[in-house]
Amino acid sequence: MAWVDDGSGRPVVASDTALHVQRNPPDYSRLGWEQIERASYDSGVLTVVLGVDLDEATLRVPVGDGRDLPVVVRDRVTASVIVDRFVALDGNVGVRVVGRRGPMGTIAWRAVLDPELADDPAARAEAQLALAEVRAEVGGG
Numbered sequence: 001m002a003w004v005d006d007g008s009g010r011p012v013v014a015s016d017t018a019l020h021v022q023r024n025p026p027d028y029s030r031l032g033w034e035q036i037e038r039a040s041y042d043s044g045v046l047t048v049v050l051g052v053d054l055d056e057a058t059l060r061v062p063v064g065d066g067r068d069l070p071v072v073v074r075d076r077v078t079a080s081v082i083v084d085r086f087v088a089l090d091g092n093v094g095v096r097v098v099g100r101r102g103p104m105g106t107i108a109w110r111a112v113l114d115p116e117l118a119d120d121p122a123a124r125a126e127a128q129l130a131l132a133e134v135r136a137e138v139g140g141g
Contacts, residue, residue, distance in 0.1 A: 001014045001015060001016060001072045001076075002014045002066070002068040002069045002071075002072040003066075003069065004063045004064060004066025004068075004069045005064070005066075006021075006022075006061060006062050006063060006064075007062045007063075007064055008062075010022040010025060012046070012061055012063055012066075012069060014069055014072040014073055014076065016076075017032060017033065017103055018030045018031055018032045018033060019031040019033070019036065019048065019073060019076075021059070021061055023059075031048065031050065031059075032102055032103065032108075033076045033077055033079070033080040033100065033102075034080050034100035034101060034102035034103075034106075034107075034108035035050055035051060035100075035108060036048055036049070036050060036051070036073075036077045036080075037049045037050060037051040037098075037110070037112075038077065039070070039073045039074060039077055040070075041063070041070035041073075044062060044063060044064050044065065045060050045061065045062055045063065046060070046061045046062075046063045046069065046070055046073065047059070047060050047061075048060075048061065048073070051098075051108075051110040051112075080100040080101050080102075081098065081099075081100055081101075082099050082100065082101050082107065082138070083097070083098065083099040083134060083138050084096065084097075084098050084099075085097050085098075085134055087130040087133075087134070089117060089123055089126050089127070089130070090117065090123070093114040093116045093117055094113075094114060094117070094130075095111050095112065095113050095114070095117075095123075095126070095127040095130050095131075096111070096112045097109070097110070097111050097112075097130055097131050097134040098110045098111075098112065099134070099135070099138055107135075107138070109131060109134075109135055110131075111127040111128065111130065111131040113127050
């Protein structure tokens, strides 16, 4: 769908199913759209935030002036979302439950706690319950 040289001769490729980044040549890392929480582009750098359970990992990829790639990444990440729901746990703070369509129709699920609750074990347990309820409602396993 789009590609760009990362400035070091390594291509960064956006396909219909994933972002492919050559972090350790010659091997590529495949980042499925369902794995990417969000992405942004600023000053020639594509920042990709990967969802990992209740935490996040950030990858910064130099893409220069390859303006098509960030647009495709944004569109594919957005298109992967099938449900994005906030569940209040304590007043106005809570957990955001997100389900993203993956390969072969699978759904990748994620629960993101508000920062005020991130270190609270009881809130983490409630977040998992909220995740299970939304999964059951959507029916995506």
